[in-house]
Amino acid sequence: MFSRQAKVIKDGSGRRMTTTARGYEVLRDPALNKGTAFSKAERAALNLDGLLPPVITTELEPQLERAYAAYHAAPTDLQKHVYMWRLHDNNATLFYALLQRHMLEILPVVYDPVVGEAIENYSEVMTRPRGVFLSIDEPEKVEAKLADFGAGPDDIDLLVASDAEEILGIGDWGSNGIDISIGKLAVYTAAAGIDPHGVVPVVLDVGTNNEQLLNDPLYIGCRRSRVRGKAYDDFIDAYVTAAKKLFPKAMLHWEDFGSTNARRILSRYREKVATFNDDMQGTGAIVLSGLLNAVERTRTTWTEQRVVIFGAGTAGVGIADQIRDLMVRHGLQVDEATLRIWLVDLPGLLTAEMKEGLLDYQRPYARDDQEVAKLQRTPCEAIPATETRWPEMAGLRAAAAAKGGIIDLATVVAAVKPTILIGTSTTPQQFTEKIVRSMAAATEHPIIFPLSNPTKLHEATPTQILTWTDGKAFVATGAPFDDVKLNGVAYAIGQANNAALYPGLGLGVVVSRASMVSDEMIFSAAQAVAGQAPAATPGASLLPSNADLRTTSSVVAVEVARTAIRQGLVRNPLDDVVEAVRESQWWPVYVPVDAV
Numbered sequence: 157m158f159s160r161q162a163k164v165i166k167d168g169s170g171r172r173m174t175t176t177a178r179g180y181e182v183l184r185d186p187a188l189n190k191g192t193a194f195s196k197a198e199r200a201a202l203n204l205d206g207l208l209p210p211v212i213t214t215e216l217e218p219q220l221e222r223a224y225a226a227y228h229a230a231p232t233d234l235q236k237h238v239y240m241w242r243l244h245d246n247n248a249t250l251f252y253a254l255l256q257r258h259m260l261e262i263l264p265v266v267y268d269p270v271v272g273e274a275i276e277n278y279s280e281v282m283t284r285p286r287g288v289f290l291s292i293d294e295p296e297k298v299e300a301k302l303a304d305f306g307a308g309p310d311d312i313d314l315l316v317a318s319d320a321e322e323i324l325g326i327g328d329w330g331s332n333g334i335d336i337s338i339g340k341l342a343v344y345t346a347a348a349g350i351d352p353h354g355v356v357p358v359v360l361d362v363g364t365n366n367e368q369l370l371n372d373p374l375y376i377g378c379r380r381s382r383v384r385g386k387a388y389d390d391f392i393d394a395y396v397t398a399a400k401k402l403f404p405k406a407m408l409h410w411e412d413f414g415s416t417n418a419r420r421i422l423s424r425y426r427e428k429v430a431t432f433n434d435d436m437q438g439t440g441a442i443v444l445s446g447l448l449n450a451v452e453r454t455r456t457t458w459t460e461q462r463v464v465i466f467g468a469g470t471a472g473v474g475i476a477d478q479i480r481d482l483m484v485r486h487g488l489q490v491d492e493a494t495l496r497i498w499l500v501d502l503p504g505l506l507t508a509e510m511k512e513g514l515l516d517y518q519r520p521y522a523r524d525d526q527e528v529a530k531l532q533r534t535p536c537e538a539i540p541a542t543e544t545r546w547p548e549m550a551g552l553r554a555a556a557a558a559k560g561g562i563i564d565l566a567t568v569v570a571a572v573k574p575t576i577l578i579g580t581s582t583t584p585q586q587f588t589e590k591i592v593r594s595m596a597a598a599t600e601h602p603i604i605f606p607l608s609n610p611t612k613l614h615e616a617t618p619t620q621i622l623t624w625t626d627g628k629a630f631v632a633t634g635a636p637f638d639d640v641k642l643n644g645v646a647y648a649i650g651q652a653n654n655a656a657l658y659p660g661l662g663l664g665v666v667v668s669r670a671s672m673v674s675d676e677m678i679f680s681a682a683q684a685v686a687g688q689a690p691a692a693t694p695g696a697s698l699l700p701s702n703a704d705l706r707t708t709s710s711v712v713a714v715e716v717a718r719t720a721i722r723q724g725l726v727r728n729p730l731d732d733v734v735e736a737v738r739e740s741q742w743w744p745v746y747v748p749v750d751a752v
């Protein structure tokens with residue numbers, strides 16, 4: 157996202173930058189620009205003398221004050237989001253310094269939930285293009301377009317790519333999805349100190365089925381319906397091949413793909429390159445972090461948990477798989493562990509009779525027909541055929557509707573008496589008072605995680621859940637929520653958002669140059685996050701605060717790199733992992749700029 161006239165130099169004397177640019181070119185490069193903080197000598201060498209006011213402010217401080225005031229002057233969250241990215245275009249150091257100083261306040265504006273609003277309004281709010289736009293209409297140009305980024309083989313640590321079919325829980329947003337790649341990368345830098353000079357946001361524009369976009373004269377993407385099948389797979393392959401060729405050291409992060417593609421893509425590449433699906437693996441791991449602490453606080457064991465997951469897509473089944481694997485670590489056989497997890501989706505409880513229509517990764521969790529024969533079926537509407545977001549699930553729901561109804565969430569909760577209830581359904585207010593109370597009647601401390609982002613899609617709010625359970629539930633959410641005050645206790649709500657996990661995981665991979673991202677590395681990341689949560693006092697959060705993301709991510713990176721070393725997966729041998737992680741981290745401070 158920066159011009160390549162700025163080079164970062166790390167040597168014995170610390171971090172510096174060099175540039176061939178002069179005058180306005182320097183001020184217009186967000187990687188180089190320091191505004192009033194250029195020294196007298198730098199002003200002379202870079203031809204800036206006449207372009208800057210006389211005041212010389214060697215520290216970030218006065219600029220931070222001015223920028224924070226301007227941030228507050230923006231009247232809406234969306235305009236604050238736009239302000240932040242304009243600030244980034246002007247001065248990236250100041251952007252990250254402001255974000256880091258006010259992490260709890262500004263992270264939700266740069267990232268989730270406001271990034272969702274920005275994506276929905278991207279046609280209007282887009283200012284300057286950032287990142288790489290790859291289009292299915294020009295598959296032969298994938299490599300050339302990635303090369304346009306202007307980086308060399310050693311320059312890039314990380315690419316985040318989205319095809320934007322399932323942005324958060326708001327669906328298909330075509331090329332507007334570039335903003336989720338940009339937002340995720342900003343979190344990598346703010347949370348873990350991944351060097352922002354070494355990252356590439358990518359959107360894989362394969363068309364969109366979003367009618368609103370297709371009819372929007374200001375839409376920035378390919379005006380065609382989504383391509384599927386071989387052409388899609390070839391396009392993804394062209395991207396992976398080009399990324400590997402141009403940036404052989406980089407990790408490939410996949411974000412917000414649809415449920416039919418996310419897992420297929422990961423399975424295809426995960427043993428060939430260092431790659432990772434955030435919605436499936438990052439979410440599974442951060443949820444595991446919260447659950448590790450919650451289960452410990454209930455003083456029960458992992459092998460006795462009964463888990464209901466509502467919304468059996470990329471995130472829901474990603475979570476199911478990691479819970480299953482954890483139960484296996486605790487001594488259950490794989491099939492025993494699988495049987496302790498119930499998936500509920502649009503067709504209700506997923507059952508064996510649906511097997512043909514289920515996605516292959518949902519299939520192992522389908523319940524036996526005998527087990528469900530006695531369960532009541534509730535009449536339901538079929539999803540209109542025009543709703544194309546989840547065709548497989550909608551088809552199964554139509555079949556169930558025709559046969560008298562579905563085994564709905566309330567019925568499943570009443571029958572199963574789950575100890576853990578997770579929401580990844582993209583559908584708000586589905587954890588009703590009746591459901592939550594019924595769960596609380598059967599288990600002393602129900603563990604309930606409504607995770608659908610953005611905030612407006614959560615299956616219930618923490619206030620609702622804690623009120624209905626008289627403060628007994630252990631809650632974590634996908635988006636940030638304020639503390640809940642109930643019966644004299646302030647309940648801090650842990651944010652089970654993959655943002656607390658993937659930055660540290662990525663940093664661990666980057667530092668060690670791991671050749672792949674193994675399940676063990678992901679599990680060690682989950683444990684490391686869990687270990688950073690506050691002590692288990694009444695109302696304490698299940699997860700570390702986002703105010704401490706830098707510390708959390710550093711601990712995660714160290715554990716991930718150590719696991720990679722133990723597994724023999726590293727391409728960069730490390731003597732001292734802690735020092736290597738510390739040394740690699742980028743901080744938003746002004747460094748000397750030398751004219752060359």
Ligand SMILES: NC(=O)c1ccc[n+]([C@@H]2O[C@H](COP(=O)([O-])OP(=O)(O)OC[C@H]3O[C@@H](n4cnc5c(N)ncnc54)[C@H](O)[C@@H]3O)[C@@H](O)[C@H]2O)c1
Pocket residue numbers: 322323324325326412414415434435436439442466467468469470471472500501502546549579580581582583607608609610613633634635652653654655
């Ligand atoms: N907290 C986090 O870190 C985190 C991470 C990833 C995803 N999420 C959230 O989880 C949600 C799902 O994301 P995903 O990537 O799995 O999407 P997805 O499209 O892969 O899966 C969504 C699933 O929900 C089902 N569904 C839709 N409406 C439903 C309803 N009314 N009842 C039951 N099931 C329904 C769909 O059929 C589909 O199987 C999103 O809102 C996303 O923001 C949160």
Ligand SMILES: O=C(O)C[C@H](O)C(=O)O
Pocket residue numbers: 268323324325412434435608609634653654655
């Ligand atoms: O982006 C987020 O906030 C988390 C997650 O990746 C999601 O898709 O909801």
Ligand SMILES: [Mg+2]
Pocket residue numbers: 324411412434435
């Ligand atoms: Mg996501």
